[in-house]
Amino acid sequence: MIEQNIFSRRNFVKTAAAASVVPAVLNSSVFAAGQETIKVALVGCGGRGKGALGDFLKASEHGKIKPKIVALADFFMDRAKGAAKKFSVPEELCMAGANAYKDVMKTNADVVLLVTPPIFRPVHFEAAVNAGKHVFMEKPVAVDPVGARKIIAMGEVAKKKGLAVVAGTQRRHQTEYLNTYQAIGKNAIGPIRGGSVWWCGGALWYKKRNPGEDNASYMVRNWVSFAEMSGDHIVEQHLHNLDVTNWYLGRPPKSAIGFGGRARRKTGNQFDFFSIDFDYGEGVRINSMCRQINGSYSRVSEFFTGTDGATWGSGPSKKEGERFARQVEIEPISNVGNPYVQEHVDLLKGIADSTPLNEAENVGTSTMTAIMGRISAYTGKLVRWKDLTDESTGSPWYNLAMSPSPLDFETGTVKAPADDIIPIPGKEMPKKT
Ligand SMILES: NC(=O)c1ccc[n+]([C@@H]2O[C@H](COP(=O)([O-])OP(=O)(O)OC[C@H]3O[C@@H](n4cnc5c(N)ncnc54)[C@H](O)[C@@H]3O)[C@@H](O)[C@H]2O)c1
Secondary structure (H helix, E strand, O other): OEEEOOOOHHHOOOOOOOOOHHHHHHOOHHOOOOEEEEEEEEEEHHHHHHHHHHHHHHHHHHOOOEEEEEEEEEEOOOOOOOOHHHOOHHHHHEOOOOHHHHHHOOOOOOEEOOOOOHHHHHHHHHHHHHHHEEEEOOOOOOOOOOHHHHHHHHHHHHHHOOOEEEEEEEEEEEEEHHHHHHHHHHHOOOOOEEEEEEEEEEOOOOOOOOOOOOOHHHHHHHHOOHHHHOOOOHHHOOHHHHHHHHHHHHHOOOOOEEEEEEEOOOOOOOOOOEEEEEEEEOEEEEEEEEEEEEOOOOEEEEEEEEOEEEEEOOOOOOOOOOOOOOOOOOOOEEEOOOHHHHHHHHHHHHHHHHHOOOHHHHHHHHHHHHHHHHHHHHHHOOOEEEHHHHHHHHOOOOOOOOOHHHHHHHHOOOOOOOOOOOOOOOOOOOOOO
């Protein structure tokens, strides 16, 4: 049985004497002698940021740990204040601006939640790890190959420092997916030979530029419309399904060939749909598709075919009377039920047990997978994994760094890309920067 309630009091360092003999991670300020309060800060006080902080508080309750909010940072002060109101903490804890994250890292927070638009994640994650903070970070974690590699590299630094790193890829904390992962590993459908994955749904919100609004403010408010901010929706949403694929197959794809296009958007520079053929090697191909168009068929799921049977990512559909080809024994998962809360339970559990979970490589790899699909669709070219991960290939995509950059926001020099101008496959190659 995978134990869920790990927050037994014995896990906490109670005395200075004990502190001197425990592993380095337990010597961190989280579990300083006799202390059972965990200090948390939030960077990015939007919809998911407030949601993630609420989930962290619920997970702390499960662990009987007292959480204390020590900072709330957002690009806009009114959003930070909105979070202060929601969580009934003083407005003095609020910080604003593109540089506010730097002040967050100077606080005594034990854990930081990084929940801004994806463009900022590599820079914020690097700062958090350098400051010795445990991290929860939302997916996706980058918008370009340079950023995704930074996440993976800093994840290794976090490991050496004994820091916990949990990502918002919540299917890895969801009972149905954990069960299916186990079943596939125990040969319930035989080795996976192929599959299809989908994030096909409706349009998201968009914002128009206010009269006289500066570039930075407009791009932050309208971030789901710009590939430079979000990675495009193949990265921002479909990443979840690609993450399940990499997890179940145990490897990233070798290459991608894809296409996409734009049919209905009015702002920004993203596509409305993508279709990608991912080659995972060993004769395994995964068809991936994602679409944000109202009035079209919706499916957000994964389907895998093995040598002996098939399954959805979340397991055989009971409604359809489906079952695994082979009955296998599944180790019961003890789980709080809500995967968004379970992410934080697992974060805290790892800290308490001095076995910190580190999901940086997983989420960095899945983000890179989605970026590979996007580059293929934008350019119309075949993109190899090694083009993005191996400098010796000389690929122009290896050093692809989107512009504007996080630094442009920090220095107030953001140039907004033109609205409604999109990449033309076969013509536009990314600029080497
Ligand atoms: N795991 C999931 O199911 C899930 C669901 C929704 C969103 N998300 C992810 O969460 C992240 C945030 O999404 P959201 O829906 O909360 O968006 P949002 O627009 O509601 O919130 C983003 C917030 O970040 C702030 N911000 C922007 N740049 C900043 C900066 N440099 N420093 C500080 N604050 C900054 C914005 O002002 C805004 O308040 C995205 O990466 C998104 O993909 C994940």
